[in-house]
Amino acid sequence: MKSKVLVITSGKGGVGKTTTTANLGTALAMLGKKVVMLDTDIGLRNLDVVMGLENRIVFDIVDVVNGNCKIKQALIKDKRFEGLCLLPAAQTKDKTAVTPHQMKNLTNELRKDFDFILVDCPAGIEQGFKNAISGADDAIVVATPEISSVRDADRIIGLLEAAGLSNSKLIINRMRHKMVKRGDMMDIDDILDILSINLLGVVPEDEAIVVSTNRGEPAVLETTSRAGDAYRRIARRLTGEDLPIDSLEDSVNLMDRFKKLLKLAR
């Protein structure tokens, strides 16, 4: 299989880029893929704590591009999955410490050893964003069903296109079906209409994300987490499986099941 460099981006901060990177990376590793996650949020690294690997950092991405160490020395092996690695961001430098050219070389180098290279992009549209997208084959845009997030996603999609990444796919994160049902949250179609981009998946709002982040264990490891389940399905789509979008999963509540049963009985 040809390796893929995917950048996870959003424009707006706090919509779940890092959570998405951690969960997709872990889910892909669960499927037996060799995965490396790159934290490119230099100065504000977080992927390490979300993954629970913060205590193992010796070298970082800036050390690698400056030649202070070999890539292999900086890669942190995940404690749960053999094929999963993290390349942490530097915490003391700033986003100009890496150039787009260096990022491209780095991702190309990583292609030799990994099936998936997931690049966790910083918020914003400045240098950090430009660095993160420079080596990518495709982009995954994360947006929540809020006006500010969708607006920023639109801007990001435009910038990605201008940079030659015109096959971006969307993950709608933190969807609350109850709010959609009562007309207080934009639904999938509203958002797709506005952004005109292909949908990769929908992740429901789930308290398990907070709990799993507290523990440093991605939610995909938790079989009962609905968000984790959504991420596992997205990971399977990334490997080429044709899975339907499970947008209304959580509408299958007791009442609907009851109605279904009644219909069947008749």
Next chain:
Amino acid sequence: MLELINRIFGRETNSKDIARERLRLVLVHDRSTVSPEIISLLRDDLIQVIQKYMDIDLEGLLVNIEGEETSVALIANIPIKGMKRASAI
């Protein structure tokens, strides 16, 4: 009818419809920041089409995108030097 019931119960329009409409408007503005290159391409295409029908003053030609409160318009000011004969078109 639905509106009446809504009013009796003091309900307003779905907030998601408000969000969608506001988003639509704000994106019209955001997206209207077209790059100079695109404007230049558009200008060249416009000239080609219009010259089929009339002689225009290329020096005085202006093409711009202008935004107002709730709308965005493509404003083109194209001085005409002369019309072509209908038979020549």
